[in-house]
Amino acid sequence: MKKILIQDAVLVKNYLNGDESALSVLINRHKQKIYSFIYSKVFDRDITEDVFQDTFIKVIKTLKLGKYNEEGKFLPWVMRIAHNLVIDHFRRNSRMPKFDNAGEFSIFSVLSDSALNAEKSIIKNQVESDVRRIIQELPEDQKQVLVMRMYQDMSFKEISERTGVSINTALGRMRYALINLRKVIEQHNIVLTN
Amino acid sequence: MAKIYSDCNPKKIQLNPKKETVDFLLNYSKALRVNCYKKMKFEALLN
Numbered sequence: 001m002k003k004i005l006i007q008d009a010v011l012v013k014n015y016l017n018g019d020e021s022a023l024s025v026l027i028n029r030h031k032q033k034i035y036s037f038i039y040s041k042v043f044d045r046d047i048t049e050d051v052f053q054d055t056f057i058k059v060i061k062t063l064k065l066g067k068y069n070e071e072g073k074f075l076p077w078v079m080r081i082a083h084n085l086v087i088d089h090f091r092r093n094s095r096m097p098k099f100d101n102a103g104e105f106s107i108f109s110v111l112s113d114s115a116l117n118a119e120k121s122i123i124k125n126q127v128e129s130d131v132r133r134i135i136q137e138l139p140e141d142q143k144q145v146l147v148m149r150m151y152q153d154m155s156f157k158e159i160s161e162r163t164g165v166s167i168n169t170a171l172g173r174m175r176y177a178l179i180n181l182r183k184v185i186e187q188h189n190i191v192l193t194n
Numbered sequence: 195m196a197k198i199y200s201d202c203n204p205k206k207i208q209l210n211p212k213k214e215t216v217d218f219l220l221n222y223s224k225a226l227r228v229n230c231y232k233k234m235k236f237e238a239l240l241n
Contacts, residue, residue, distance in 0.1 A: 023223050027216055036209045052211050056219045064228045065235055 008074035016063060027056060030075055034082055041086045051089060055082040127192050134184050142177035145170050 008026065015022040034055065039048040058081050062068050068077075135143055144163060148154045156174075160167045185192060222239075229236045 020220070020224055024216075024220055027219060031216065032208060032210055035211050039209050048209075049211060049215055053215050053219065057222060060219070060223045060226060061237065064223075064226055065237075066228075 007072075009070055009072050012063065012068070012070060012074055016066075023060070026074070030078060033075070034078060037079060038082050038086060041083075042089065047089065051082060051085050054085050058085070130190060130192060134181055134190070137184060138177055138180055142173045142180065145173040146177040146181075149174055 006025070008029075011022040011026050015026070031052075035048060035052050038051045038055075039045070042048055042051065055078060059078055135146060138146065141163075145159055148159045148162065149156070154162070156167050156170045159170045163170065165173075184190070225239050227238045227240055229238060
């Protein structure tokens, strides 16, 4: 038996006359094209499903309200509606960016919180307190130079004036202070990293 | 005989909406009534 293809225009007319099955034929005839078109723009099955549904809701409303002007271009008209709804979707999303972690890419791998978390903050405090304790073990003259330089942010010129020694002596004391600190750290296997 | 090195075309994935979506649209269409009063038109969803 030969299948007779009823044209879109006839189906639309039948639908407007109350034949609901005509809409079913129209949807089934064009669903793949329209769905693929939407998917090629949004690349998300769920969004495609939503846009597809909204497209046909608009089609049904327009047809029932008698606003559709039949010019034999049913599919291009539906495609245009789908296209406009895709644009609406992107406009809405650019105003309200939505990040979901459903895909492989996670936005949180790119964004980082510059503030230290609780664990890192505890480690930082621990390291700083360890360093202070080791500094207390240094000979008094070396300790004095190191504290002035590192904690009070004084220049070697200022340190030499304050301690009454030459700049070279202050530099030498700083050098020995650092050597001794390293020695103590190595000897006691102290880990000073965050 | 000439060897054919080209791969056969992979089957194109057909993208189709879910059956539920199509069913929803058909039910929506059946439920939607447009009532005309003078020059005004009112939509009514009769479920």
